[in-house]
Amino acid sequence: MPAIPMDDQADLPGSYWAATAVPCPPVPDFDGSEKAETVVIGAGYTGLSAALHVAEQGRSVLVLDAHEPGWGASGRNNGQVVAALKHEPHEIEAHFGTERGAELIRVVGDGPALVFGLIERYRMDCAARRSGIITAAHSTASLSDLKRRVEIWTRRGAPLRLLSRAELEAASGTGAYAGGCLDPRGGAINPLGYARGLARALIDRGGAIRQKAHVRAIKRRSIEQGGSRWQVITERGGVDADTVIIGTNAYTGAFWPGLQKTFLPARTPQIVSQPLRDNLAKSILPDGQIMSDTRYLTVGVRLHADGRLHLGGGGGTAGAESDALYAGLAAYARLLYPQLGELQWQYRWTGFMAMTPDRYPRLFELAPGVAAALGYSGRGICTATILGRELARWATGEAGIDDLALPASTFRTLPYYPLRGLIVESAVRYHSFRDRSARKGSALPQ
Numbered sequence: 001m002p003a004i005p006m007d008d009q010a011d012l013p014g015s016y017w018a019a020t021a022v023p024c025p026p027v028p029d030f031d032g033s034e035k036a037e038t039v040v041i042g043a044g045y046t047g048l049s050a051a052l053h054v055a056e057q058g059r060s061v062l063v064l065d066a067h068e069p070g071w072g073a074s075g076r077n078n079g080q081v082v083a084a085l086k087h088e089p090h091e092i093e094a095h096f097g098t099e100r101g102a103e104l105i106r107v108v109g110d111g112p113a114l115v116f117g118l119i120e121r122y123r124m125d126c127a128a129r130r131s132g133i134i135t136a137a138h139s140t141a142s143l144s145d146l147k148r149r150v151e152i153w154t155r156r157g158a159p160l161r162l163l164s165r166a167e168l169e170a171a172s173g174t175g176a177y178a179g180g181c182l183d184p185r186g187g188a189i190n191p192l193g194y195a196r197g198l199a200r201a202l203i204d205r206g207g208a209i210r211q212k213a214h215v216r217a218i219k220r221r222s223i224e225q226g227g228s229r230w231q232v233i234t235e236r237g238g239v240d241a242d243t244v245i246i247g248t249n250a251y252t253g254a255f256w257p258g259l260q261k262t263f264l265p266a267r268t269p270q271i272v273s274q275p276l277r278d279n280l281a282k283s284i285l286p287d288g289q290i291m292s293d294t295r296y297l298t299v300g301v302r303l304h305a306d307g308r309l310h311l312g313g314g315g316g317t318a319g320a321e322s323d324a325l326y327a328g329l330a331a332y333a334r335l336l337y338p339q340l341g342e343l344q345w346q347y348r349w350t351g352f353m354a355m356t357p358d359r360y361p362r363l364f365e366l367a368p369g370v371a372a373a374l375g376y377s378g379r380g381i382c383t384a385t386i387l388g389r390e391l392a393r394w395a396t397g398e399a400g401i402d403d404l405a406l407p408a409s410t411f412r413t414l415p416y417y418p419l420r421g422l423i424v425e426s427a428v429r430y431h432s433f434r435d436r437s438a439r440k441g442s443a444l445p446q
């Protein structure tokens with residue numbers, strides 16, 4: 001049986017982010033004596049953004065996490081701040097309808113402005129760089145898709161630009177791709193630094209965070225005047241709340257019946273090299289952009305200010321960490337940058353993504369007063385920040401669940417969830433084969 005995400009080690013992994021992020025603000029352990037109108041479960045981007053936006057309304061809010069803020073995917077990801085879901089704008093309109101789809105595209109397009117805006121407003125120290133995101137095409141067919149993406153966004157007033165093969169090579173330092181596009185709205189952050197920045201901002205705004213608060217259940221509790229409140233229960237005691245927001249994403253356990261079965265958890269790797277020699281570092285992403293590609297098993301590439309090459313993604317498992325997971329990514333680095341020779345990878349770690357079958361995130365009203373956002377499918381920096389803000393609007397009564405930017409989803413568990421290990425492994429094998437066989441027009445080997 002594959003590992004359950006919450007069974008991962010209790011400490012942060014020894015990542016490049018853990019080595020370089022600003023320290024976490026002091027967060028007391030939960031002792032069961034706290035009170036709040038809104039209780040948020042999970043101190044990643046979803047939970048912290050929700051709590052910060054509730055606190056900005058002057059309302060009382062308490063975040064509970066089993067670990068420290070940013071312990072989950074928010075402290076482990078590639079740091080790509082992308083103005084997009086995993087879908088092209090025309091697909092989003094087809095999925096959600098023209099009106100709701102157009103609104104969602106607009107909100108997602110403004111995602112980087114929200115993230116970088118919060119970073120600026122609260123003076124977060126998280127190596128934020130809004131220098132754009134390059135998407136590299138792994139085939140001529142995907143270059144045509146990018147062309148369509150650029151046309152659609154240009155009509156919507158976003159300044160995307162198509163890159164020829166030569167332009168892509170000059171901008172990224174690799175001649176492996178067929179071309180690409182540049183989206184200047186996006187950028188890069190130190191993701192753990194951003195999570196810690198949100199935590200600090202929340203505390204400054206009067207919100208509270210407690211760690212070592214592993215939520216085991218959420219129970220309805222009748223109150224004397226009639227009506228009900230919710231009790232969030234941990235082994236260190238409970239806390240009552242009018243509203244409960246769940247932001248536990250891939251690390252969701254069994255505390256709400258069926259919630260963990262609404263997505264498949266997939267562990268994906270990140271590797272960071274020793275600093276490159278100056279002349280080599282200068283040729284890689286020289287304008288400070290960050291790069292991802294059009295493969296289904298997307299690989300993210302960035303170069304850090306200290307000259308280290310960083311790759312993430314490209315494969316996954318629902319099971320335990322393994323050398324093979326990292327070896328695949330190191331091999332891909334050699335394909336992209338053969339000029340670097342054999343690299344020493346100094347940091348390596350993994351984190352769990354919550355993959356939904358259609359790769360759209362989910363917003364659930366689980367009961368009156370209890371809501372969750374999750375299933376970001378690897379695109380969560382902007383989306384989780386946005387949905388956290390949206391859930392804050394719901395929790396403070398500013399908007400109903402049906403008035404939020406993402407239409408609320410029907411709660412459905414995946415019937416094949418018990419086979420998740422097998423399904424994730426098979427999906428990775430299948431998409432890896434498809435990505436490889438679709439490389440026509442790029443210099444990547446078939």
Ligand SMILES: Cc1cc2nc3c(=O)[nH]c(=O)nc-3n(C[C@H](O)[C@H](O)[C@H](O)COP(=O)(O)OP(=O)(O)OC[C@H]3O[C@@H](n4cnc5c(N)ncnc54)[C@H](O)[C@@H]3O)c2cc1C
Nearest residue numbers: 042044045046066072073074077078080215351376380381
């Ligand atoms: C390796 C990797 C690379 C990625 N790269 C990118 C990228 O470049 N760009 C991008 O946009 N997205 C990326 N993502 C996705 C993004 O990181 C996530 O979508 C996002 O961080 C999810 O945030 P979250 O707050 O919902 O969940 P998380 O950050 O995972 O936080 C969940 C929190 O809930 C807590 N928790 C869980 N259960 C309980 C419980 N019962 N009681 C108390 N606490 C609990 C956990 O301790 C954890 O702190 C990547 C993800 C991974 C794994």
